[in-house]
Amino acid sequence: MKTNLITREGFEKLQQEHDYLWNERRPEVTKIVTWAASLGDRSENADYQYNKRLLRQIDRRIRYLRKRLPDLKVVDYAAAQDGKVFFGAWVEIENEEGDTKHFRIVGPDEIYGEEVKHYISIDSPMARALLKKEVDDEVVVRTPEGNKEWFVNKISYQSPDQCKTD
Structure with a gap:
């Protein structure tokens, strides 16, 4: 079962898609x-034939959105989240080899599409392991290849595009 959480931006995108x-x-x-x-x-x-098939696809997506949108719970940023990883956070992590990853933890409805390639679902093992962690915390993520260790470098609740710190 998918988590029903979504960011405000994600909810607005789904609403715009429906409209x-x-x-x-x-x-x-x-x-x-x-x-x-x-x-x-x-x-x-x-x-x-082509447009009739396209119409069925559109109708199927509209039905899905009409069923899904009322079930979603929009989670807005709260100042109490600062310093820890929660839903909606932008997180930078690094492993022992120095490889870094930068992504945002969002709802499962937000991880599809080209513009969201740096989003991961709150339901993913990585996101679950990161929840409530702080900068410099070590995170162990269970993967099919075994446990992987990561360290939290940065946590932000603003898009990296909006952040001017480094």
Whole structure:
């Protein structure tokens, strides 16, 4: 079962996706399907078949979003979180070899798409191991290859783009 937590930004993106699909994309595709259907034989009409399939995909996504959005709990930043890793934190970690990783801990609905390649789900083993840790804490993460050790270098609740510290 997926965690129902989501950041404010993630919730707004899902809401915008729903609104775009419902108010813009679906009506466009519906017009094309109606036009293609008016041409006659639908069995050999590629426009009709392709757009009908696209319409089903859009409708499936809209149904999912309508079911999922009311179940989500938006988690906003609170000053009490400073200094520790909690939901929504940007974290930089480093292993003994000096390899560093930088990512944000978010809800499972937020980890898909190109613009979120530095996001990990709160349900992931890495995120679970990092929760409540502080800078300089050691974290052991269980992986299929065995336990891996990481050290917490930085914790922030602002996007690295917004942070001017280094």
